[in-house]
Amino acid sequence: MAKEYVDINTLKYLLYQVHALDDLFGFERYEGHDRPSMDMFLDAIKDFADRDLFPFFKEMDDDPAGFDNGEVRVHEQVAVMMKKGGEMGVICGPLDYDQGGLQIPFMVHTAATYILDAANNHLPGYATLTLGAAELIVHFANQNLKDTYVPNMLLGAWGGTMCLTEPQAGSSLSDITTKATLTDEGYYKISGQKIFISGGDYQYVENIVHLVLARIDGAPEGTKGISLFVVPKNRVETDGSLVGNDVKTLSDFEKMGQRGFATTHLGFGDSDDCQGWLVGEANQGLKYMFLMMNDARIGVGRGAAAIAMAAYQASLQYAKERAQGRKISETGKKDPGEDQCLIIEHPDVRRMLFLQKAIAEGSLSLILLAAKYHDLQRSVSDHSEKEKYQLLLEIITPMVKTYPAEAGALAVSNGLQVLGGYGFCSDFILQQYYRDIRIFSIYEGTTGIQSQDLLGRKVLMNNGKALQLLIEEIGTTIAVASDYKDLQEWAATLKGKLTMIHEVLVYLKTFANKENYERYLSDANLFMEFLSYVVIGWNWLEMAYVAKQALDNKDAAYSEAFYESKIHTMKFYFKYELTKTNALAETLMHKEVLTQKMEKEFLV
Structure with missing residues (x-):
């Protein structure tokens, strides 16, 4: 195992200096918090x-979740995740005070769960899915459902x-x-099956509250x-006791990654x-x-x-410790008599490490x-500003x-290399990080689905207003970065990409x-x-100009090498990644149409 899995300095640099978390504390919603408390x-x-996530990361892969005699069995650290998640505010953090939450900025909650994900990506989902389900009940359900289910969910007991x-x-x-069939008692009888339900069953909570999409008898077709x-x-019975609700676990999927x-x-x-309740x-x-x-x-x-990030940290550590080969001399040859050099040289x-970074x-x-846009659209009072941040999000x-x-x-993949x-x-x-990350392009709608949505x-949407707002945000960064002579070339490059989008x-x-529309969307993934x-180029230019500003102001929050590394990595991204847009x-503008099914069929 690597010694470290996350770069806290970079996380806090992005939170405070790049994305200006402190500004949120000026809004009424977040006035009860400040930088020291966060x-x-x-x-x-x-x-x-x-203490409780990172040391068990490999162990949970070696001893994955399993299904036996109709029950799912998971690693005992799931119990710790749910209990501590409830106690520390991982589950309730972003909710309002009157909903049982801590009303912390979503930016901070996102940063916190990012740390947990980097430490052990098999565990936080149990807690964050519970938060998501509780949030739906809080926002849309009646008071009885809120009172019955939400408190135990926020505690991590359910x-x-x-x-x-x-x-x-x-x-x-x-x-x-x-299917959902209304009964005379006011609840619905639910019948059907659901698959790929993350955290759908495990032994360390007393109850699991499923938010289920179903079709009421006689409802319109389609969505x-x-x-x-x-x-x-x-x-939950009237006396508070629990009785089985005819929800059966039929199997647990054996996966190539995120096995815990x-x-x-x-x-x-x-x-x-x-029984289900509308x-x-x-x-x-x-x-x-x-x-x-x-x-x-x-x-x-x-x-x-x-x-x-965790894979990058592991790769970086290895590269700093592994000696292999020798540097090429000015004559273009290697001297076998020299000591081997560290591979990071x-x-x-x-190149591969900078790509990971x-x-x-x-x-x-x-x-x-x-997360910042999420916070701002909840915090600003002006309607046009609220709409702006909602569209940007x-x-x-x-x-x-x-x-x-x-x-x-x-x-x-480059880290593995x-x-x-x-x-x-x-x-x-x-190899475990490689297997674990592969599912993320499938979760919550595949890349193809997300691309068609975009x-x-x-x-x-709104006659292109959302995209126009995004371009204006990028343009603001380009203008600020252009004030620094060292960044003008890179700002101009990004400005050219805005023309290319058009x-x-x-x-x-x-x-x-x-x-x-089929032709319009046929290359949506591209x-x-x-x-x-x-x-991402915009984000890197912003990171670079904030770093340049800090260097000019001799800001001592981080080292000079730290700030210079941000500028250097921005240049790397622009040279090796942003150029792929060409x-x-x-x-995207090629006249040939090769993926649509035509009258004349071509073998696939």
Whole structure:
């Protein structure tokens, strides 16, 4: 195992200096908090992660969740995660005071759960899914459901899940068939199956509260007829006791990664005795669930960014300790008589490490930016400002979910390469990070789904207003960075990419304008990659100009080497990653259409 899994200095640099967390404390919502109290919270989370998460990371992979005699068995640290998660505010943190929460900024909660994810990505999901389920109940359910379920969920005594996917429907939620039948007693009888339910069953909580999408008898077809229900594993009797609610675990999926995080197949109502309670209004379930799904998509990006960081830390440690080969001399030859050098001195190894650093830290900045927009849209009072931050959050969320997962997998792959043959061996942790991160591009909607959401909905929404706001934000950073002579070249490069975005969209929109939407969306995943490179480039330029400002002001918060490394990594990203937009733009605007099914069929 590596000695470290996260860079706390970079995390706090991004929180305070780049994304200006202190500004949030000026809003009424967060006036009860300040930097010292938030630092204490984050330091406590780091201590918890050091003690109770990181040491068990490999062990949970070696001894994965399992299914036996109708029950899921998980590692005993899940009990610690839920208990401490409840005590420390991991579960309740972002909720309002009157909802039982700590009302801390979502930025801080995101930073805290990022630390936990980096330490052991198998554990935090049990707590954060419980928070998401509790948040749905708090926002949309009646008072009785809130009183019955939320307190125990926030304590970590009960777990929570979101149940969307079904065996025959997959990601196509309009095709779900789980049924809800109203009874004379006011509850609904639930029947159906759900698959890929993370944290769907385990032995260390007294109850698990499932938020289930189902179709009421006679409801409209498609997504318009979907409702949301609270369906506990054990229902609560009038005396407070628990009784089984005909929710059966049919299996636990055996996975190639995240093996310590239970992923279940659930059956509801096999004995015709599964009771569920409607959340909010009938046929509004998908609308309600998107509150949890959008936060969950940020959480997926956060988890992938954390794994990329942990893998980078492990690769960096290895490169600083492993001696192999010799540096090439000025004559172009190696002297076999010289001592071997550390592999971190080899340019190609340094290239791979800088790639990991650029992706991991760029992803973290993007995640915190999304959390900042989340906080601002909840805090500002002006309607136009609230709309601005909501639209900005909407348009970056598909990238927040996708870039850390896709680029993160590339980063971890490069980390494995740094270790050479040892990277492929189970004695070293890189292979586990590689297996773990692969699921993140599938969680909460695959890359293809996120890409179609970005190009098909978010780019077009409000007549392109969200994208225009994003471009204006990027333009503000370009203008500030241009004040520094050393950064003018890089600012100009990014400005050119904004022109490229316009050119690509003018071309693609010709198909949308002709209602040829399949052609418009056929390369949506490439557009996702293209726009993500630009957005991460923006984040890196911002990190660089803040670092340059700190150097000019002789800011002693971090070392000179720390600040200079941010500027250097920005340059690396612009040279090695941002330039990929050129090829992507060429492909996006190419006249050939090769992936749509045509009258003349070509073998695939």
